[in-house]
Amino acid sequence: MQGMSALPQLTRQQLWTLITLTMVWGWNWPIMKLGITNFPPLSFRSLSMLVGLPLLGLALRVLKVPFAIPRAFWRELFVLAFFNMLIWHVMVILALPMLSSGRAAILGYTMPIFSAVWGVMWFQAPLKARAWGGVAAAALGVLLLLWNELSRFAGQPVGVLMVLFAAATWAYGTQRLRHTPMPVPTLTIAFWMTTLTTVMMTTLAICFEQDRWHMPQESTLWAIAYNAVGVFAFAQAAWLTLARSLPPVASTLSVMFIPVLGVFTGAWWLGEVLHWQDWAAVALMVVAIASVLWPAKQPD
Numbered sequence: 001m002q003g004m005s006a007l008p009q010l011t012r013q014q015l016w017t018l019i020t021l022t023m024v025w026g027w028n029w030p031i032m033k034l035g036i037t038n039f040p041p042l043s044f045r046s047l048s049m050l051v052g053l054p055l056l057g058l059a060l061r062v063l064k065v066p067f068a069i070p071r072a073f074w075r076e077l078f079v080l081a082f083f084n085m086l087i088w089h090v091m092v093i094l095a096l097p098m099l100s101s102g103r104a105a106i107l108g109y110t111m112p113i114f115s116a117v118w119g120v121m122w123f124q125a126p127l128k129a130r131a132w133g134g135v136a137a138a139a140l141g142v143l144l145l146l147w148n149e150l151s152r153f154a155g156q157p158v159g160v161l162m163v164l165f166a167a168a169t170w171a172y173g174t175q176r177l178r179h180t181p182m183p184v185p186t187l188t189i190a191f192w193m194t195t196l197t198t199v200m201m202t203t204l205a206i207c208f209e210q211d212r213w214h215m216p217q218e219s220t221l222w223a224i225a226y227n228a229v230g231v232f233a234f235a236q237a238a239w240l241t242l243a244r245s246l247p248p249v250a251s252t253l254s255v256m257f258i259p260v261l262g263v264f265t266g267a268w269w270l271g272e273v274l275h276w277q278d279w280a281a282v283a284l285m286v287v288a289i290a291s292v293l294w295p296a297k298q299p300d
Helices: 012-035 041-062 071-098 101-108 111-122 129-154 157-178 186-212 218-245 248-253 257-270 276-293
Strands: none
Touching (some): 012 218, 012 257, 041 071, 041 186, 041 218, 071 101, 071 186, 101 257, 111 157, 129 276, 157 218
16 A cells, blocks of 8 residues: 555546546636625535535446445544535635635635644655655745735634644544545445535524525536535535545545646636735645655666
8 A cells, every 4th residue: 555655656547536526626716716705605605505416416326336324333433524615615614704705715724734643643654755745835836825815814804713623633534534444435425424514504594594595696606516416416426436445645645736726816806916926826736745745766
């Protein structure tokens, strides 16, 4: 089995999955921001899941992936859903109205830094110097992208803390998924984690937002459709597959271009001004990705 300290060799399928995943998730930050502008955030997320879940189930049926999970692993499934999906989706969607979409993406993708630390502390997964260099480059890139937003964040400490907490728990969930003993396909785990999260998110929406329900505007409906198909029918399952098949530091740092895409997409759609720090951060994210995905020199 490939250890955390080893450098990965991506297959062609993994590479294209990673590229598509980066594009789908990167574009989704401003799309989510637009989607919740005139609609309750928990309800927006719940509707996206309710539409996307049957599509994910259909994909399992077409691919002939089994749905069954042995009863002995139900508790493990709940823990994985809690850390990988529930906290992330609740915290981020509630914090997004307080933050710009691009910078919320930056905060969310501090996850690889947390993941590297949790791996060393809790899962006995030491990193090589090259991987630590990637973590450092990613951290510096995040700080540069936040450079022009610190004054705004000073007035939104709750939103900042919510997204950082979500990133930290998602990082732990990624590590736990990597080490899970569940003897079932990753797509099966993804389907049932999404099912559990959908039930819990819908319950929260009913309890706290029912009095604000109304017919979504056209822009909200398009955002729900994008999240249903792009995020919950594809990206979430694709990410979990990569996270389980690649070393955690590789799977996490390899998606570090998502916040960069989020910042630039937000600037294009929402008119945010870019600064030199944004461009420098792009170069650092490329370094972070290359540090874990560039093939290592084979010993003679």
